[in-house]
Amino acid sequence: MTTLAGLDEVIGRRFPFPRRHFLSVTDLNVVEVSSLLDLADGFVALNRQTSKKLDLLKGRTLMNLFFENSTRTQSSFELAGKRLGADVVNMSPRSSSISKGETLIDTAVTLNAMQPDILVIRHASSGAASLLSQKVGCSVINAGDGQHEHPTQALLDALSMRRAFGRIAGLKVAICGDVLHSRVARSNVAMLQMLGAEVRLVGPPTLMPAEAERWGVAVHHDFRKGVAGCDVVMALRLQLERMDGVMAPSQREYFRFYGLDREKLAHAAPHARVMHPGPMNRGVEIDSDVADDPAVSLIQDQVEMGVAARMAVLASLAARLDNH
């Protein structure tokens, strides 16, 4: 099995990731994040080779437990686990019996009895991953809990930015759209601030969390002012049911004032790059014209970085399991 020199070096450090779970960006410190990014960089190179398989997680079982549908994140974790040699099981409680009347904790106890090593959970309730982590003996990775956090997304976003700009410190990043309901935004704000970026939140007041200024970010309601001079403009997904008058009047009004298009992007820095956690509502929060332009869009990179970032998280947690 061939591995890249860089990756060997990184893995060879046997970085003692000090945590059992990966639940929240706010749990992490800058050293841990930097090491994860370094490790992920190596996995990016690995993933571009013909032979992509390592045995770091050989014999381990990874369980994907997705209470909310997600093709992208679930397959990303599945690939990450398989490329590191783990056995991967996908549980989607909707299609199995375990959720019928069962509480989350009942489910956790049931699954725990099957002796998985790593549980990846996505759930519609904030705090679900944390609750699960208290009831199981294995490692838990938060793949999105309600409107709270999505830490692996923040890690892959940071990786994409670091590879595009060579650094994160000093970057100006505008996170735009439905910040109120976005776990991606919360994780990104925490991680980008930790890494020294200047973060701004841009969106209509109805989609901005209360006292968001106290997160240490600048809050803008005028899109053009908000993205002015930014290196990265990250558009967030706006669920369609939240338009049509609930949080915003209509799709056309939302796109007019908050949809990322070429004209609005022109207010950002000349070299600005566009990001989106996916899946996109084209013509709502982002115009295809910019989303599909490889010169400005990092959106495809984000998907690629997702697998590598998740491999880094899995490898780090597994190393701790080994050391235990």
Add this chain to the structure above:
Amino acid sequence: MRPQAFVNVRIVDPASGWDGPGAVLVREGRIAETARGVSLGALSDDVEVVDGAGALLIPGLVDLRVKTGEPGAETKETLKSAALAAAAGGVTSIVLQPDTNPVVDEPSVADFILRRARDIHLVHVYPAGAATKGCKGERLAEIGLMAEAGCVYVTDADRPIVDSKVMRRVLSYAAGFGMQVAHRPADPWLIAGAAASEGEFAARLGLPSAPAAAEKIMLERDLALVELTGAHLIVDQVTTALALESLQRGVSRGLPVTATTSINHLSFNEIDIGDYRTFCKLDPPLRHEDDRQALIEALATGLVKVVVSAHAPAPAEDKRLPYDEAAPGAVGLQTLLPALLAFHHDGRIPLIDLIRTVTCAPADLLGLTAGRLARGALADLVLCDLDAPLVIDADKLISKSKNSPFDGRTLQGRVLRTVVEGRTVYEAIAAA
């Protein structure tokens, strides 16, 4: 257009605080010069001189709450008949309520109204947009697009926004576009079915009535939401002493609220309903005399800053009905100024302060440059005989609907000439 000099007039310009003799020179639709206490000096030959003979010259009135029937109910009032009535009343800027058919809840309806107004070319017309779709209080209307189209504030007109969550979103969303929200303070459950103000008089008449607390309850909620969102609120017609207390508390705490009241509630009380006169059926209903006195006092102290006509045309077929079935509302564009002047003639409120409530106060509230006699400002002027008696004959009003509670009343103060951007849009017949 020839330049015009209005000379030998008493200028009352609240924006600059001037009340005294003077003259105004109008050139190309704008005020080129104002002279205060002195004459304009030598005028070139092409200037048309209008000798006011001591009449009052004030800025054109700005009326924040006007309904027409266009689009949708043109038998009540068209944009043209409303504009003619406004011109005759010295009102040079009108803000139209959005509860037409279709409702002004998206930019194309606002655009239609603005284009029609441009064609009619009489007074300045500004649409207000709906705060929620269909004024139903459920879903946000396209506030941003309407702001771009030229709407000056958003409101659901007569309908209170019941759902506090919706009201909160309306306030904060509109604030993001610099749009103010006007909201009718009325508890929807308490006012349901009511035709009069609760109290002895309504009880004797046997009319379904709502307590003054209905106004206070909704105002208190709105003030709490203003505090929460930091957004600016226009309190659309305060009419009760009870609500004025709440307003006073909010204002003294520095909340960004501005209250209006209607000329009807300043001029009439519930007793005017008399023998079930449906022309006095208004929404909100006429109040007790104590409320009216408190309102006049609030206007004098500046707690209530803006007076509106609350022009609401209702044709005879909607008014000639049993009281509780009759449509509410009164026309008011033509009677706003003379009715307001009553408080000057009664010695209740200084003239300049009265004029402020219908000129620069509403203009400043919406950021319009109207309502002032400043050099460079649009030449929107009203020449008015302050003392001339005026008997209101509803049948002779210009509005298509004649539902005026002032019918038969004698007022004092007569509009002689109304000028919009230098064009004379109304001139009284000389020998009146």
